[in-house]
Each structure stands twice: as C-alpha cells, then as structure tokens.
Amino acid sequence: MRVFSGHKSQSTTILFFTLFKLSFIKAFQYRGYILVTLFSALLDVFVRISLWTALFRANPVVQNTTFHDMINYMALTGLLMLVQMSGVDDRLANRILQGSIATDLIRPYSLKLFIFAQTIGDNLAHFLLFVFPVYTGVLVLFGMRFPPTLLHGLVFVATVINGAVISFLYYYIIGMLPFWLESNWYVRFVNYAMFTLFAGAFVPIWFYPDFLIQISYYLPFRYITYEAVTFYLGRTGLPAMPAVLLRQWVWIGILLGLEVALWKAGQKKLTVYGG
Amino acid sequence: MSYINVENVVKEFKVVRREKGLINALKSLFHREYDIVTAVDHISFTIDKGELVGYIGPNGAGKSTTIKMLSGILVPTAGRITVDGVIPHQNRKENARRIGVVFGQRSSLEWDLPMEETFDLFQKIYRIDDRMYKRNVEFYVELFAMQSFLKRPVRQLSLGQKMRAEIAVALLHDPEILYLDEPTIGLDVVAKNHIRQFIKRINSEKKITLMLTTHDMDDIEQICDRIIMIDQGKLLYDGFLQNFKEKYGGEYTITVDFAYAEEGREVDPRLQLVSIEGQRKVYVAHRSVIETTEALRYFIDNFDVSHLNIREADIEDVVRNAYVKG
Amino acid sequence: MHYFRLYLQFIKIRLTSIVSYRGSFFAGVIAQFLSYGAGFFATWLLVKAFHELNGWTPYEVLLLYGMNLFSYALAAFFFFNLAVDIENLVISGRLDGILVKPVNPFLYLICNGFNVAYFSHISLAVFTMIICFRGLGISLTPIMLVMLALSILGAALIHAAALVMTSVPAIWMLRVRFSDILYWGMREFINYPLSIYNRAVQVILTFILPYGFISFYPAQLFLGKEDYLFHPSLPYATLPVGLGLFFVAYRFWRYGIDRYQGTGT
Numbered sequence: 001m002r003v004f005s006g007h008k009s010q011s012t013t014i015l016f017f018t019l020f021k022l023s024f025i026k027a028f029q030y031r032g033y034i035l036v037t038l039f040s041a042l043l044d045v046f047v048r049i050s051l052w053t054a055l056f057r058a059n060p061v062v063q064n065t066t067f068h069d070m071i072n073y074m075a076l077t078g079l080l081m082l083v084q085m086s087g088v089d090d091r092l093a094n095r096i097l098q099g100s101i102a103t104d105l106i107r108p109y110s111l112k113l114f115i116f117a118q119t120i121g122d123n124l125a126h127f128l129l130f131v132f133p134v135y136t137g138v139l140v141l142f143g144m145r146f147p148p149t150l151l152h153g154l155v156f157v158a159t160v161i162n163g164a165v166i167s168f169l170y171y172y173i174i175g176m177l178p179f180w181l182e183s184n185w186y187v188r189f190v191n192y193a194m195f196t197l198f199a200g201a202f203v204p205i206w207f208y209p210d211f212l213i214q215i216s217y218y219l220p221f222r223y224i225t226y227e228a229v230t231f232y233l234g235r236t237g238l239p240a241m242p243a244v245l246l247r248q249w250v251w252i253g254i255l256l257g258l259e260v261a262l263w264k265a266g267q268k269k270l271t272v273y274g275g
Numbered sequence: 276m277s278y279i280n281v282e283n284v285v286k287e288f289k290v291v292r293r294e295k296g297l298i299n300a301l302k303s304l305f306h307r308e309y310d311i312v313t314a315v316d317h318i319s320f321t322i323d324k325g326e327l328v329g330y331i332g333p334n335g336a337g338k339s340t341t342i343k344m345l346s347g348i349l350v351p352t353a354g355r356i357t358v359d360g361v362i363p364h365q366n367r368k369e370n371a372r373r374i375g376v377v378f379g380q381r382s383s384l385e386w387d388l389p390m391e392e393t394f395d396l397f398q399k400i401y402r403i404d405d406r407m408y409k410r411n412v413e414f415y416v417e418l419f420a421m422q423s424f425l426k427r428p429v430r431q432l433s434l435g436q437k438m439r440a441e442i443a444v445a446l447l448h449d450p451e452i453l454y455l456d457e458p459t460i461g462l463d464v465v466a467k468n469h470i471r472q473f474i475k476r477i478n479s480e481k482k483i484t485l486m487l488t489t490h491d492m493d494d495i496e497q498i499c500d501r502i503i504m505i506d507q508g509k510l511l512y513d514g515f516l517q518n519f520k521e522k523y524g525g526e527y528t529i530t531v532d533f534a535y536a537e538e539g540r541e542v543d544p545r546l547q548l549v550s551i552e553g554q555r556k557v558y559v560a561h562r563s564v565i566e567t568t569e570a571l572r573y574f575i576d577n578f579d580v581s582h583l584n585i586r587e588a589d590i591e592d593v594v595r596n597a598y599v600k601g
Numbered sequence: 602m603h604y605f606r607l608y609l610q611f612i613k614i615r616l617t618s619i620v621s622y623r624g625s626f627f628a629g630v631i632a633q634f635l636s637y638g639a640g641f642f643a644t645w646l647l648v649k650a651f652h653e654l655n656g657w658t659p660y661e662v663l664l665l666y667g668m669n670l671f672s673y674a675l676a677a678f679f680f681f682n683l684a685v686d687i688e689n690l691v692i693s694g695r696l697d698g699i700l701v702k703p704v705n706p707f708l709y710l711i712c713n714g715f716n717v718a719y720f721s722h723i724s725l726a727v728f729t730m731i732i733c734f735r736g737l738g739i740s741l742t743p744i745m746l747v748m749l750a751l752s753i754l755g756a757a758l759i760h761a762a763a764l765v766m767t768s769v770p771a772i773w774m775l776r777v778r779f780s781d782i783l784y785w786g787m788r789e790f791i792n793y794p795l796s797i798y799n800r801a802v803q804v805i806l807t808f809i810l811p812y813g814f815i816s817f818y819p820a821q822l823f824l825g826k827e828d829y830l831f832h833p834s835l836p837y838a839t840l841p842v843g844l845g846l847f848f849v850a851y852r853f854w855r856y857g858i859d860r861y862q863g864t865g866t
Binding site: 043044046047050051053054055056057058059062063181182183185186187189190192193194196197202203207208209212 | 622624625628629631632633635636638639640642643644646647648650651652653654655787789790793794797798799802
C-alpha cells in the first residue's frame with residue numbers, strides 16, 4: 001500500500017509529522033472538551049462493566065466465556081481504537097463535498113498520506129488522553145490477560161496491522177461516496193449498524209446466532225479487530241492462523257482494487273462535471 | 276430628547292487568550308488567561324427621525340457591536356441607550372417591531388426556497404396584516420426590481436440580488452428604523468451602486484430613519500448626510516458629510532513611474548514625496564491645495580512619465596488622518 | 602395562535618426543502634432505522650444468550666429501549682434543533698437574526714426545528730414496543746394505554762429538559778460539550794435496568810439526573826415486576842418529574858440567552 005511504504009522523500013516525512021503534530025495539538029486545545037470526553041469514556045466503561053457483572057451473576061460461565069474474558073475483550077477492543085481509522089471517511093468526504101478536492105489533486109503530496117497523517121495524529125491524541133488511561137485502569141483493576149503463547153501474541157500483532165490497513169481502506173472508500181451522493185451524514189449510522197452486528201464492537205460475535213456469524217465471514221468488519229482479539233485471548237487456536245491471515249489479505253486486495261477503481265471513476269466524474 | 280439616544284455607552288467582552296504550540300496547549304489545560312476587550316468605549320450620539328447616518332470605521336472598530344446594542348441583541352456594559360423612549364434590550368420585542376436589521380455577512384433568507392416563501396414567513400413572524408403585506412411586497416418587489424428572481428431558490432441568486440432581497444424582507448413590516456450592517460460588503464461595483472440608490476430611495480420615499488455601517492468610502496460619499504466615525508471603540512467624528520470631507524477627506528496619493536531617473540529635479544512643493552523605490556516615486560497631496568487633474572497634468576507636462584496611478588484615500592487613510600488632526 | 606401559524610409556515614418550508622433533497626432524506630431515514638435496529642437486536646440477542654439480565658427477560662429489556670427511543674424521538678422532534686444546532690446559530694450569527702425579531706426565541710427555534718426524520722425513530726420505537734408486549738403476552742387495557750401515553754409524555758419532557766439544559770453552554774460559546782456526559786453519555790445507562798448498577802448510580806439516576814423515570818420506573822407499571830428501588834410509588838412519578846424538570850430547563854435556557862446578551866453576568 002502506498003501510504004504505508006510511501007515515505008518517498010524527506011519532505012513527505014516532514015509533511016507527515018507536521019500534520020500529525022497539528023492534529024495532535026488540536027485535540028489538546030480545549031480543556032473542557034478533554035475532561036468531558038474523559039468522563040464520558042469512564043461512564044461508558046462503567047455501564048458496560050455493570051452490564052457484564054449483572055449478566056454473569058446467574059451463571060459464571062456462558063458459552064465458554066467468563067466475566068474476566070469479557071472485561072479483557074472489552075478493554076482490548078477499546079485499546080485497538082488506535083487502529084480504527086474512522087475519521088478518514090469524513091475527512092475525505094468533506095473535501096469532496098466542499099470541492100477542495102480539486103485543489104488537493106494539484107498539490108504536490110499524496111492525499112491519502114495527508115489524511116492518514118491527520119487521522120493517526122487525532123487517534124493518538126485520543127488514545128493517550130482517553131482510551132489508554134481508561135482501559136489500562138480497567139485492566140489493572142480486574143486483571144490483565146496475556147496471550148497463551150508468544151506465537152499467539154505475534155499473530156495478534158500481525159492481524160492488528162492487517163486490520164488497520166483494512167480499516168483505513170474501508171473508511172477511505174466510504175469517504176469517496178460523496179463523488180456520487182449529495183450528502184453523507186447518514187453513512188455513520190450504517191457504519192454503526194455494521195460494526196455492532198458484524199465486527200463485535202460491543203457484543204462479541206460469538207454470542208450471536210449462527211446466521212449472523214455466517215454473514216460476518218463475508219464482510220470485512222470482523223477482520224479489523226475482532227480476529228486479533230480472539231487470538232490474543234486464545235479463543236482462536238493457532239491452526240486457524242493461516243486461514244485468518246489469508247482472509248485479511250484477500251480483503252486488503254479486494255478493498256485496494258475497489259479503492260483504485262472508485263478513485264479513478266470519481267476523478268473522471270470530477271474532471272468531466274467539474275465536481 | 277432625540278429619537279435615538281446613545282449616552283456614554285461601553286461594551287466589554289471577555290476573551291480567552293490562546294497561545295501557539297503544544298506546550299502552551301498543555302498548559303492551557305490547567306490554567307488560562309482572559310483578556311478584556313473593549314469593543315465600544317464611552318460613545319455618545321443622538322439621531323433624529325428621518326436621518327440617514329453613516330456609521331463608519333475600519334474593520335473591528337466596534338460598528339457591529341453598536342448596531343447589536345441599538346437593536347437589543349446585546350446589553351451595554353455601561354451607559355444608556357434609548358430608541359424612541361424605549362430601552363432596546365429591556366423591551367426587545369417592542370423595539371424589534373419598530374426596526375429592521377440587515378447583517379450584510381449573514382442571511383435570514385431560506386436557502387433552498389424562492390424569496391416568496393421567506394416573505395410569507397416574515398408575514399407570520401411580524402404578524403403583518405394581509406393588506407399591508409400585499410402592499411409592501413408589491414412596493415418592494417417593484418422598488419428593488421425583484422420580479423425576475425422572485426421564483427428562483429435563494430441559493431441560486433447573485434450576491435447583489437440576495438442583498439436586495441434581505442433589505443426588502445427587513446422592510447416588510449414598515450419599520451421606522453432600518454439598521455444596515457455592511458450592506459455593500461463583497462458586492463461588485465454595479466451591485467454596490469444599485470444598493471446605494473435603493474437605500475437613498477427608502478430614506479427619502481418611506482421616511483425611514485437609516486443607519487448604515489460600512490468601511491467603504493464610496494458608500495459614505497454617495498449616500499450619507501451625516502457621518503459618525505469610530506475606531507477602536509472610540510468616537511472620532513460626528514457631523515455633516517461636507518465638513519467631514521473638508522476636514523479629513525480630499526487626500527490622494529499619486530504613484531509615478533518615471534521613464535528616466537529624474538535626479539535632482541525639483542517637484543512642485545504642493546506634492547509631498549513620501550517614498551522612492553527605484554524610478555517609482557509616491558506623492559501625497561490634498562484636493563484643497565491641488566486638484567487631481569492639475570497634479571496629473573503637471574507630471575505629464577513636465578516629466579517623461581511611463582506610468583501614473585492615482586488612489587483616493589480609503590477609510591484606513593481617513594482614520595489615520597483623523598488621529599493626526601485630532 | 603401566532604406561533605402555531607409560524608409553525609405551520611416552517612413545516613411548509615421544511616417539507617419543500619425535503620423534496621429537493623429527497624435522496625438524502627430517505628437514505629437518512631433508512632440508515633437511522635438500521636442503526637437503532639441493530640442496537641436493539643444486539644442487546645436482545647445478548648440478553649437471550651444469557652437468558653436474563655438481573656431478572657429481566659430479553660423482551661423486558663427491549664421494552665426499556667423502546668420506551669427510551671419513543672420518548673427521545675418525541676423530545677428531539679421539537680427540541681433537537683434548539684439544543685444541538687444552537688452552537689451553529691451562535692457562530693454563524695443567525696441567533697442575532699432571531700433576536701432582532703419580535704418573537705420568543707425559544708418558541709421560534711422550536712417552530713424552526715420541525716424535522717420529519719424523527720417519524721422513523723417513532724415508528725421503530727412503536728414497532729419495538731409492540732414486539733415486546735406481544736412477546737411478553739401482555740395485552741394492554743385502555744387504562745394501561747393511557748398510563749403508557751402519560752409515562753411517555755413525561756419521559757419525553759425529561760429528555761427535552763436534558764436537551765435544552767445541555768444547550769446552554771453552547772449559547773455561551775463554551776466549547777465544552779456537557780451534552781456528551783450529562784446527556785448522551787448518561788443515556789446509555791437507561792437502556793438497562795437501573796437495578797444492575799451500584800447504589801450510588803441508582804441514587805444519581807433517580808434523584809439528581811432522574812433518567813430512571815424515562816423507562817426503568819414506568820416500564821414496571823406494565824411488566825408487573827417488583828424491581829422498585831427506593832419506593833413503590835416511583836413508577837407513577839414520570840409525568841410530574843418531567844413537568845418539573847422541563848420548567849427548570851426552560852428558565853435556565855432563558856437565563857442562557859440573557860447572559861448571551863450580556864445581562865446575566
């Protein structure tokens with residue numbers, strides 16, 4: 001992928017870090033905002049811990065899952081927000097809707113890298129300010145799990161990196177939709193539905209009925225963080241590793257192809273109709 | 276007691292101080308400082324019924340803040356305002372019925388719909404009775420020549436058309452006073468001229484008291500009888516346009532590109548040299564001393580000139596002048 | 602009467618606007634339907650996998666969701682614009698444009714905020730509640746229906762009060778999104794029975810931020826549960842709590858506007 005291998009020259013690197021820093025600083029600008037967001041993140045975690053506590057009160061093990069499993073699942077999924085590239089779609093979509101995409105195309109940088117840098121800067125700031133303190137707090141309080149073997153851990157890292165690429169490409173594609181739509185405010189609602197049902201964002205997919213699980217294999221969402229977390233927790237055995245990695249690569253291929261095709265079509269539309 | 280009274284009015288705002296850089300951003304998490312900005316600083320004036328007053332000054336002088344206090348949106352920090360005996364912010368709705376306000380840089384029109392719909396809406400807002408509504412819509416559609424774009428969605432109108440529509444909408448309920456905040460901002464020369472003609476006609480035909488803020492000198496020259504000038508919240512001048520022009524106006528700069536270096540040659544002392552940049556020299560002069568035509572002819576007749584440029588004083592020059600002359 | 606005519610005028614204007622953006626409008630309705638529907642479905646599946654949540658069956662928990670969404674949609678239908686859009690109104694200066702008109706800005710913004718999109722929330726909520734009552738084998742008597750309507754009205758007033766109150770900092774241009782914690786954050790709590798939380802949270806959500814009255818307490822009128830907490834009369838208290846809270850919220854909002862104009866400080 002161009003973005004991840006693309007530090008072509010020193011100036012690109014400098015641009016990347018400048019953007020990264022800017023996004024990062026922006027997040028620190030408003031004291032009230034930080035306190036409020038931190039507090040609401042705490043509330044959110046509190047609600048979910050209360051929910052899981054109540055659910056496991058009657059039976060300590062449900063579908064081969066304990067309370068402790070769930071806390072680790074929740075914290076890990078939360079921490080992996082770092083590689084969720086949501087925000088990429090709005091950044092790209094706004095440029096298209098407002099028409100500034102035309103000037104982006106004639107500037108001497110890669111738009112993808114530009115958006116990637118901004119998103120990572122934003123993500124990292126949010127991660128450090130909210131996500132990391134809250135979820136490490138949870139893990140310290142309830143006990144942190146480690147992968148059963150070193151190999152599980154390595155597979156975890158590999159699947160997380162693949163997941164980040166899938167996430168970036170997915171949101172980048174979603175962000176291109178305004179080439180053909182007059183607005184995109186409703187897309188995030190669809191995303192919410194998809195991540196709830198097929199990515200294990202709030203409830204792990206394994207609690208769902210079989211038909212939903214079957215569908216989830218044909219969508220990219222579970223390959224972003226869900227697979228990685230199940231390796232980490234040891235729920236997926238190492239024999240499944242090649243299949244999971246292969247599926248992730250297949251998805252990267254599909255999304256990359258789609259991205260290139262849509263980008264071409266979008267550019268054509270832009271030049272033909274003038275945006 | 277005059278119609279509009281402004282006595283010793285002050286308006287202060289508290290603004291958070293922001294500094295650049297990551298360290299400062301982090302610092303501001305824990306501690307932040309405020310600045311008190313005085314937007315309007317002890318201003319007094321009165322306006323009589325039927326006057327057309329230009330309220331002028333450079334950007335950020337406090338013009339809009341004054342208009343907002345006069346229309347009852349903002350409450351003065353100190354001082355007293357009455358409009359026809361009423362304190363605007365204490366009787367906001369009563370005052371609102373009597374005034375029309377147009378903010379030049381924002382719209383009160385319904386973006387996706389034709390003008391007619393906004394007219395209907397304003398009838399409901401101001402509870403205008405049907406007869407008066409019909410009469411006024413007809414009158415202003417005619418006066419502002421709006422017939423051609425009445426049925427088009429507002430978003431498709433040109434800036435000049437939109438401004439005409441804004442003014443018409445603000446006048447539907449027959450206000451006694453019209454406040455116009457930068458009515459010509461961003462318009463081209465032709466559209467500006469149209470708007471100026473309309474403003475003059477509203478004042479003379481409908482006898483509406485009119486106060487407009489602007490930082491465009493041409494607006495002032497062409498429509499205002501009386502000028503109130505402020506800068507940095509302070510009143511600098513209040514009086515007739517004629518006196519104003521005599522006192523502060525009439526200055527102009529001439530930029531001359533000489534064909535050859537004119538070393539050592541004396542230039543008419545009525546033209547004051549202010550800068551030299553190679554073969555380009557800039558002179559300042561005043562109309563009361565030497566007319567622009569005479570100055571131009573002087574250079575053309577006496578020197579080998581490759582390029583000449585005359586620029587009349589703009590509001591910034593005038594304000595600077597006002598400071599110098601006090 | 603004046604505001605009613607104004608409201609009708611705005612309805613006409615909004616409907617005309619929707620026609621010119623109908624693609625986005627319908628896409629939006631479907632997307633919101635999907636999003637809430639997925640959330641409901643996921644919760645139902647989860648509780649089903651565990652059989653119960655602190656003595657509440659899947660349909661009983663889902664009823665909490667349904668009542669919460671119904672009352673939220675009702676409140677948002679009138680107050681979303683006033684509460685959430687106010688920051689834009691202040692920044693763009695359109696609030697000034699409203700203040701120079703001879704209208705009550707609160708009523709004006711309610712009229713201006715007519716938003717058809719909430720019909721999709723309401724229909725989804727009604728649909729969900731019907732599924733719950735059916736699944737639970739409860740048939741509502743006329744008296745229960747009246748109780749349900751009054752409870753939902755009260756709950757809507759609580760939501761409305763919260764929306765209105767959280768908008769006040771935005772009028773003052775404070776970039777603090779109190780709405781994030783006090784409202785959007787806290788809203789998550791009431792999707793589950795209040796009895797799953799510890800005592801402190803129960804006290805807060807009953808007496809300080811009384812969101813418990815949106816669904817947890819009134820739902821018990823129909824479910825025959827005895828998960829009362831504090832006092833058995835609380836399930837009847839939703840309407841009075843809503844009325845009281847809304848009154849306070851309205852006064853606070855007026856204070857917010859006064860301070861914006863520079864008097865309240």
